[in-house]
Each structure stands twice: as C-alpha cells, then as structure tokens.
Amino acid sequence: MTHLDHSVAQTARTLSLREFTVMLASLIATVAFSIDAMLPALGDIAAALTPEDVNRAQLVLTSFVFGIGAGTFFVGPISDAFGRRITIAGGIVVYIIGALIAASAQTLEALLFARFIQGLGAAAPRLVPMALVRDMYAGREMAQVTSIIMMIFIIVPALAPSIGAVIIAFSEWRAIFYVFCVFGLIGVSWLFLRQPETLPPERRRPLKFKPLLAGAVEVISDSQVRLFIIIMTLGFAQMFSAVSSAEQLYKAYGVTDRFPLWFALGALMAGSFSFINSRLVVRLGMRRIVSVAYRVQVVISLVMLGLELSGMPQSGWGFAVFFLYFVSVFAMAGITFGNLNALAMQNMGHLAGMAASVITALSTLGSVLIAAPVGLAFNGTVMPLVIATCLCSGLAAILMTRTNNDV
Secondary structure (H helix, E strand, C coil), X not given: CCXXXXXXXXXXXXXXXXXHHHHHHHHHHHHHHHHHCCHHHHHHHHHHHCCXXXXXXXXXXXXXXXXXXXXXXXXXXXHHHHCHHXXXXXXXXXXXXXXXXXXXXXXXXXXXXXXXXXXHHHHHHHHHHHHHHHHHCCHHHHHHHHHHHHHHHHHHHHHHHHHHHHHHHHCCHHHHHHHHHHHHHHHHHHHHHHCCCCCCHHHCCCCCHXXXXXXXXXXXXXXXXXXXXXXXXXXXXXXXXXXHHHHHHXXXXXXXXXXXXXXXXXXXXXXXXXXXXXXXXXXXXXXXXXXXXXXXXXXXXXXXXXXXXXXXXXXXXXXXXXXXXXXXXXXXXXXXHHHHHHHHHCCCHHHHHHHHHHHHHHHHHHHHHHXXXXXXXXXXXXXXXHHHHHHHHHXXXXXXXXXXXXX
C-alpha cells in the first residue's frame, strides 16, 4: 500500500473493525438474502406460474444471479468515477424497483425479468463493498477482513429461509419482495450514516470509454487474475448449484416443513469455516488454504459419489450423510471466496473498482452457465450436484497449482 493509500485509509477508518465488517456484510448479504429467502417460496411459485414444469421455478434464483453478473460490469467503473457510497445507493434503488415489479408479476417470464432487474441493482452492494475494503486494506490483512465479512455473509442469510417461510405462512410469496425493500434500505442507511467515502476525488477515474477499456484490458491481461477468475467461477458454480436445488434435495430426503431449520443449521455450520479461515490466513497464506480446501472437497465428493452409487438410503443415516455433504459445499465457499477475492485483487489497488467489476462479473456469469443446467438436471437424487461439485473442485485444485506461490 502506497503512502497516499495509507493516508486515505486512515482517514476512512472511523469505524471500529467490528462495525465496519458487520456493516459491509449486511450490504453484501442483501444478495444472499435475496436468494435464500426465496427457497421456501419456489414450490408456491411453481404451482402458481409454472405448474407444467416445476424445475423452471429454480430460474427465479439463477435469473437474479445473472442480473448480478451483468450489473457488475458497470458498477465498478461507476464507483471509481463517482465514489463508493453513491454507487451503492443507486444500486439499492434499482434493486427495490425490481422487487416491486416482482411483487406484482403475473407470469413466470415477468417474474424472471423483475428478478433480473433486481439482480442488476444488487450488483452494487455485492461488488462495491469489496472495492471499499481494497481502498483501505491489502494482502493478508484484506483477506482477514473479507473472511470475517464472508462469515457474516453466510450466517445472516442462514435465517433467510425461515423468514421466507414465516412471511408465506402469514401472507404469500409475493410479500417476500417487500421485505427485500426493507432489508436494502437498512443496509444503505447504515452506510450513509456511519461510513465516510473511501475514494477521494483526486483518486477517481473518469467514466470515459478509452480509460475504461484500458483498465479492463489491464485486468484481463494479468495471467494471475485470469486464473483466479476461472477458479472463482468454478467455486461459485458449485455453490449456486447447491442453492438452486436445495429445496428439492431436502424434500427428496423427506424434509419439507423443517427445511428452513435444517438449511439454517447448515449455513451456520458452514459460516464457522470463514471464521476459522480468518484466524489461519495470516499464518498459512491464502493460496495454501484454497488449494487444500478444493482438494478436500474432491475427496468428500468422491466418497459421496461412492455412497450414492452403492444405494445410500434417503432417510436415517442417508440423510445425515447428505446433510454433512451439503454443508461441506457451503463450507468450501466460506474458506475460499474471501481468499480468492483478495488474491485476484492483490495487484489491482490502483483500479479496484474496475478490477472488482471484471472479476466478479465474469466469475458470476460463468458460474450461472454451469449452475443453471445442473439445477435443471435435478432427478430426485443428489447425483447431479455431487458430479458437478467434484468436477468443479477438481479443476479448481489443478488451476491453483499454476498460481504464484507467494501469498
């Protein structure tokens, strides 16, 4: 971090580290909350809007994620030009507009369009907080902060399916979208009331085509960044595959009314791994932890594949094994995502917004192209998810051997 970077960081650090991380996690958790709170509603949405093909209801999740991927191409450069806070606020406005359109949608196509708009807006609270962190931290210190944020990011949405189920019990699935509006307003209000702008005017980059193109080319031209984009794509893909199939998988194992409780328990267990990572990353390094994590996931997936092929029951100990496997997929996200973000952004502090946009957009869009077919391939068993996770983690582990061994 340069002397100028250090002086800016000191000026912006008016919050305690605890409040800073919780505040940013609440913004980033807008994305996870907007996905997980919909899980209990997928059955009702399928019955109301697509009874002829219930698997299509999963597209309510992937269309939102696709919107995030598309939106991240723009919000990074916008935040580099106008500042972090105003960009997040603008994104929340678009997010709320999308939620209101979704609440009145009468067809699945209209709902998918509204979810895409909502995702476009959610790209700002998903992406810009990471650029904000990069404004003030670097290296393993940044990885430590992002790991804590990721832990809260996972734990907070653990309650989302339960919240969605309660809303449906007292109203209907459309009411969930009004709760999204409230959630977004809370996060952006906290940001404006407590956090100063971290990008001063003299460090902003004009929103002009040639500088933007040059910045994007610089990001993509870095071979290490390209590797981490592919690895993050594979990691996101296996997590989104698990999320999109979650409700159907739990039902296949006989869990219906208790699904929100089991999902919350699993998310809390997985979130603890982000905390463990935040404690170990400074000592062990980001690259080593990520490499080991993906190798372990390959082994776990191969064991699960063998048990499934041998006729594992969908009750009793079979459900217990499935549950632990499902938790492991989210645990890998908690261990790896904070580190991978920090690794990809390591040499991009001078254009953090653009770098965050390119990295997040490409990895998110790429992951949707993998996760959507996996979700639609659901056949009443965990096999599609296990095969996809094994392949994604295996390829990610191989690619990690090609990254620089100095972080």
